[in-house]
Amino acid sequence: MKILVPVKRVIDYNVKPRVKPDGSGVDIANVKMSMNPFDEIAVEEAVRLKEAGKADEVIAVSIGAPKSKDVLRTALAMGADRAILIQTEAEVEPLAVAKILKAVAAEENPQLIILGKQAIDDDSNQTGQMLAALIDRPQGTFASKVEIDGDHVTVTREVDDGLETVKLALPAIVTADLRLNEPRYASLPNIMKAKKKPMDEKTPEDYGVDITARLKTLKVAEPPVRQAGEKVGSVDELVAKLKALGVNA
Template sequence: MKVLVAVKRVIDYNVKIRVKADNTGVETANVKMSMNPFDEIAVEEAIRMKEKGQATEIIVFSAGPAQCQETIRTALAMGADRGVLVQTDAELQPLAVAKLLKAVVDKEQPGLVIVGKQAIDDDSNQTGQMAAALLGWSQGTFANKLNLADGTAEVKREVDGGLENIKIKLPAVITTDLRLNEPRYASLPNIMKAKKKPIETLAPDALGVDVAPRLKVLKVEEPPKRKAGIKVKTVAELVDKLRNEAGVI
């Protein structure tokens, strides 16, 4: 079974985000970029499937500028087999990425698609669900644990009330949560091998997908700075402030 994993190039989680001076977005020039952490978990899960003999090939998909090849190479160094980059400089929103993902799935015919539950830059948490709907496939979102057997997938999901166990038919789209696994570090020999692994580059037009944005960002601002806390001497003073200053009671 082929497994297709989607990865996204995002600002590294250790970097402090800065808003552009014109408030049109966040600053990405000369900023360290890396693979979305949830996508790292998706890649690791696919590699573990291959190690168990459940997957025969791991294909890594990404969409965006040419620099996304670096993100794909990271996944190849972890253990994936080959990559597919849909190269575009357009602003990609979740629906456009889902359509591109569907087009690549139609081309590659994998038995399973694994994506991170959300990207840490926009926190949309939409692409996996949209892709499943476009494909007409089963979906298991927020996966905490995943087991494959006899053409089905047993998924333990993280939900607001705790954990939920579901069983779905393959093919399916799985979105990964933080506690699914601990991604491995790429070894130096594997990093060198990854340089020789193939990455196919496609254009959105070649896949018949319109990636024009449907939503417009009007303005991006930093959140207001939080005021310093104070100590109150009595419960009565606390209640007074909660009622008259905070307005929460």
């Protein structure tokens, strides 16, 4: 079985993003970048399935600038077998990403595609669902557990009321949630080995996909500063203040 894992290069989750002075976007100059955390979980799950003998090959794919090779090398060091970089300097929207991944899937014919449920830069949570619709495959989103059983995959999903288990016929698409696994740290020997693993370089044009932006960012702003709390001397005083604010106490 072949597993395809899309990964994205984003601002490291430990870094506090800074908004550009003109409000046109987030400043990424001289900012530490890394693999999207949810995608890292997806890579880990794919590698674990391979180690368990459920998969034969894991392919990592990324869409972005040449610097995205860094996250692909990380995926290779974690255990992916080869990588594909679709190079573009443009900011690619979720629908265009899904269309490119559809073309990659048609070329590679993976039995399972595992994605992070969302990217932490735009928090769209759209690509996996759009891809499933475009290629007409069953999907299991927000996965906290994945089990391969013959020609089916069983996915335990995190939903508002608890957990839901679905059984999908392969080929299928799964999006990874935080509790699916704990990603490994790439060892130095594996980092060195990753440099010798194959990485193909292509462009959106190679797949015949138009990545022209359809959305326009009007303004990016910092979230409002939270106001300081206020101490009250008694429950009665608290109730009175809540009523003054229009809260039904």
